[in-house]
Amino acid sequence: MSSSTSSSENRAWGHWLATFVAMAALGAGVIFALVIVVDPYDSGRFGSLGIKGINDESPRTANASRGRDPQFNAAIFGNSTGQLLKPAELSQATGARFVQLTMPGTGPREQFAVLRWFVRHHVHADALVIVTDPAWCTDDPAMPILNPFPFWLYSDSDIEYVGYLFSSRALGRMKRRLQLAAGLGRPSAPDGYWDYELLAHGDFRPAPPPDEPDGTATGADSQFPAIERLAGFVTSVPNAPVVLVMPPIIASDLPRPGTRGAARLAACKGAMARIVAGRPYSNFLDFRVDDPLTRDPKNFLDRMHYRAQVARRMEQRIAESLRLGNAGPTSF
Amino acid sequence: MLFNDYAFLLVFLPAALVIYRLADSHPRSRIGVLVGLSFVFYGYWNPPFVVLLILSITVNWFAARAFLATKRAGFITGAIVGNLAVLAVFKYANFISDNLASLFERPFWHFNLALPLGISFFTFHHIMYLVDLRRGKAPDYSLGRYALYISFFPQAIAGPLARWSEVMHQFGRQVYTPGWQRPFAVGVTFIVIGLIEKTWLGDPLGRVLDPIYAQAIQGPVTGGNSWLALGFGFQVLFDFAGYSDIAIGVGLLFGVQLPYNFNAPMQSTSLQDFWQRWHMTLMSFLRDYVFLPLSNVKIGRKHHRLVQHFSAMVITMALCGLWHGPSWTFVGWGTLHGCALVVVSLWRHHGPRLPSLLGWAMTAAFVLLTCVIFRAGSIQAAMNIYRGLAELPDLERIIRAAPIIVSALCAFLLPASQDIVTRFTERPRNGIAAALGLVAIAILVELGDRDAYEFVYFQF
Numbered sequence: 001m002s003s004s005t006s007s008s009e010n011r012a013w014g015h016w017l018a019t020f021v022a023m024a025a026l027g028a029g030v031i032f033a034l035v036i037v038v039d040p041y042d043s044g045r046f047g048s049l050g051i052k053g054i055n056d057e058s059p060r061t062a063n064a065s066r067g068r069d070p071q072f073n074a075a076i077f078g079n080s081t082g083q084l085l086k087p088a089e090l091s092q093a094t095g096a097r098f099v100q101l102t103m104p105g106t107g108p109r110e111q112f113a114v115l116r117w118f119v120r121h122h123v124h125a126d127a128l129v130i131v132t133d134p135a136w137c138t139d140d141p142a143m144p145i146l147n148p149f150p151f152w153l154y155s156d157s158d159i160e161y162v163g164y165l166f167s168s169r170a171l172g173r174m175k176r177r178l179q180l181a182a183g184l185g186r187p188s189a190p191d192g193y194w195d196y197e198l199l200a201h202g203d204f205r206p207a208p209p210p211d212e213p214d215g216t217a218t219g220a221d222s223q224f225p226a227i228e229r230l231a232g233f234v235t236s237v238p239n240a241p242v243v244l245v246m247p248p249i250i251a252s253d254l255p256r257p258g259t260r261g262a263a264r265l266a267a268c269k270g271a272m273a274r275i276v277a278g279r280p281y282s283n284f285l286d287f288r289v290d291d292p293l294t295r296d297p298k299n300f301l302d303r304m305h306y307r308a309q310v311a312r313r314m315e316q317r318i319a320e321s322l323r324l325g326n327a328g329p330t331s332f
Numbered sequence: 333m334l335f336n337d338y339a340f341l342l343v344f345l346p347a348a349l350v351i352y353r354l355a356d357s358h359p360r361s362r363i364g365v366l367v368g369l370s371f372v373f374y375g376y377w378n379p380p381f382v383v384l385l386i387l388s389i390t391v392n393w394f395a396a397r398a399f400l401a402t403k404r405a406g407f408i409t410g411a412i413v414g415n416l417a418v419l420a421v422f423k424y425a426n427f428i429s430d431n432l433a434s435l436f437e438r439p440f441w442h443f444n445l446a447l448p449l450g451i452s453f454f455t456f457h458h459i460m461y462l463v464d465l466r467r468g469k470a471p472d473y474s475l476g477r478y479a480l481y482i483s484f485f486p487q488a489i490a491g492p493l494a495r496w497s498e499v500m501h502q503f504g505r506q507v508y509t510p511g512w513q514r515p516f517a518v519g520v521t522f523i524v525i526g527l528i529e530k531t532w533l534g535d536p537l538g539r540v541l542d543p544i545y546a547q548a549i550q551g552p553v554t555g556g557n558s559w560l561a562l563g564f565g566f567q568v569l570f571d572f573a574g575y576s577d578i579a580i581g582v583g584l585l586f587g588v589q590l591p592y593n594f595n596a597p598m599q600s601t602s603l604q605d606f607w608q609r610w611h612m613t614l615m616s617f618l619r620d621y622v623f624l625p626l627s628n629v630k631i632g633r634k635h636h637r638l639v640q641h642f643s644a645m646v647i648t649m650a651l652c653g654l655w656h657g658p659s660w661t662f663v664g665w666g667t668l669h670g671c672a673l674v675v676v677s678l679w680r681h682h683g684p685r686l687p688s689l690l691g692w693a694m695t696a697a698f699v700l701l702t703c704v705i706f707r708a709g710s711i712q713a714a715m716n717i718y719r720g721l722a723e724l725p726d727l728e729r730i731i732r733a734a735p736i737i738v739s740a741l742c743a744f745l746l747p748a749s750q751d752i753v754t755r756f757t758e759r760p761r762n763g764i765a766a767a768l769g770l771v772a773i774a775i776l777v778e779l780g781d782r783d784a785y786e787f788v789y790f791q792f
Contacts (some may be wrong), residue, residue, distance in 0.1 A: 007510070008509055012760040015760065019769065020772075027769065116487060
């Protein structure tokens with residue numbers, strides 16, 4: 001091979017490499033520009049096309065849109081144990097405009113992220129209903145999460161958010177929002193409500209509860225770092241009415257009186273009640289009790305997911321709490 | 333740091349290329365820079381294990397020097413035993429302890445040790461060099477060059493297991509000489525094809541198969557899902573072949589041609605053929621450093637030679653299984669393959685010649701069926717999969733199996749990835765470069781889903 005041929009071939013391979021890099025850069029640039037302009041999660045960052053609504057079945061990402069929606073001024077937070085509370089029912093009973101921001105499979109850390117997001121976008125919230133299941137009673141200050149969660153979507157940092165836009169998930173959401181803009185596809189329910197009973201199969205038959213060691217029947221040594229953080233958060237929103245709700249479970253699964261589990265749960269409930277004690281239009285509702293409603297398996301889908309008739313009763317008590325504050329009901 | 337991480341693809345690799353480009357014109361700094369980059373790559377996962385890697389390199393290099401100075405084989409034997417002992421402590425101590433506990437019905441030690449990444453690979457790299465040094469085949473190398481042989485980041489974590497004779501002479505060569513562009517283009521093509529194998533052909537199978545294998549641990553596998561479970565053979569193929577191809581591509585960007593590791597193994601027409609095309613660098617190591625010594629050592633009388641030969645075959649494959657993980661299922665998998673190799677070997681000498689198509693079908697069936705043992709985690713779970721094969725999958729499940737079908741077709745029909753790369757790069761075609769650039773971006777987008785938020789109902 002002559003040196004001129006060799007040199008021209010080297011140049012050709014140089015062009016090959018330049019083409020590879022240029023196409024990759026061009027592709028990345030186009031994708032990035034599109035996701036920035038469309039705002040795939042409707043998080044209110046950068047999007048300049050003004051597309052209304054989302055089509056997103058995952059509350060973990062959909063709540064970025066719902067949590068900043070100005071048509072709502074009150075919200076329900078929690079995990080699946082708060083899912084069946086109907087925002088429409090609460091809105092009708094209280095006059096506030098409720099949105100469902102519960103997220104299945106989440107704990108305090110994820111719920112804090114959404115709480116802060118909602119408050120950031122609603123300076124004057126009419127009501128915050130926080131379904132504080134026993135995950136909030138953890139003694140682990142790290143508050144480990146069970147499933148991956150997009151904290152970056154609810155972050156204060158736009159740079160952190162942008163770092164996660166280059167993904168097939170973001171592109172999928174972008175495509176759906178473009179379809180919505182074109183009149184194709186159905187937007188997700190703006191108030192975030194969906195009924196898990198639609199997916200239920202058969203009746204619930206409670207299994208015998210596991211044996212529980214008696215241990216020491218005191219909860220005095222209990223530490224509740226998540227509840228301490230919640231107390232700090234509630235203090236930071238002095239004007240918002242706050243109702244904390246301990247959701248029900250089938251009564252046969254409640255810890256036996258006198259056990260360490262029962263003592264710890266009682267201490268946890270006490271810590272929650274203290275957060276809202278004396279606060280106007282705020283209350284702690286304890287539905288994790290032995291009650292005719294919680295003794296009947298027909299009222300449950302499984303050991304911790306109650307059915308509609310229980311949810312309707314809880315909604316009434318929440319509405320009364322928002323009207324009467326600490327003078328309102330304490331349970332069913 | 334994994335090859336399919338953003339940390340590697342968007343930060344470490346570009347930074348390493350720039351740094352090495354600067355070092356390239358300084359011959360004395362090239363090896364040192366690559367060793368430094370390799371330690372950074374290795375330490376990203378667990379910094380303290382860099383100390384273990386450095387110690388391992390230093391001790392073995394001094395053992396080699398001591399042998400060369402004294403010609404006492406004890407130094408080599410001691411170093412090899414030491415390497416295997418370190419591997420045994422980190423990888424097999426709890427396995428040994430659990431078995432002793434079962435045997436003597438009393439508890440033994442239990443270590444909570446993290447397994448140093450790539451320890452099996454760098455142990456074998458040491459052994460290959462030390463054995464060849466004692467045989468008089470390997471020369472003396474400087475500490476820097478030896479350190480790079482052990483730690484060279486494209487191959488350090490998961491191979492390919494390169495012989496010292498394949499790579500040592502390539503270390504420290506100037507990369508950016510006239511004509512550097514073509515090897516670079518070949519390297520880029522290997523990386524993109526490796527990412528396709530890993531991200532589009534391997535990973536989607538995991539999403540289908542993981543729940544099935546989880547079900548097998550719990551109890552019977554129903555609804556014909558067992559048939560899908562056979563797809564694990566394709567998952568492990570594209571996962572590992574993809575990783576190997578990325579390693580080869582990255583090696584080329586730093587002027588080092590690593591050996592190929594897979595050669596379209598699912599197209600093999602016999603089990604012997606399969607093992608010459610699957611994880612080729614490991615099998616070459618096992619052949620030369622385990623099987624041949626076991627087979628050639630003089631034990632017993634001459635007419636026992638055949639028994640010794642076949643026993644060596646089974647033992648080698650059982651060790652191959654054990655190398656993959658400290659579990660009896662891996663040993664069982666390896667032993668099954670060893671026994672099958674004996675049968676195939678006897679058939680080849682004494683049985684009728686099988687049509688290629690039949691040989692291919694039998695080989696593929698055997699490999700896919702035994703891969704279940706490899707993946708299941710326990711004999712019980714594997715049996716749950718096998719029993720489930722009595723039930724055929726329905727149409728809905730076959731649709732769910734689309735990723736498996738795509739991967740299977742690629743494994744059965746496409747040429748080996750190195751042949752595809754050769755065709756893509758036989759002359760500079762900008763259309764291919766543009767397509768690869770777009771594919772690379774599509775894969776980066778796919779890799780951008782660093783965690784999963786989709787919620788499957790009732791995983792409360």
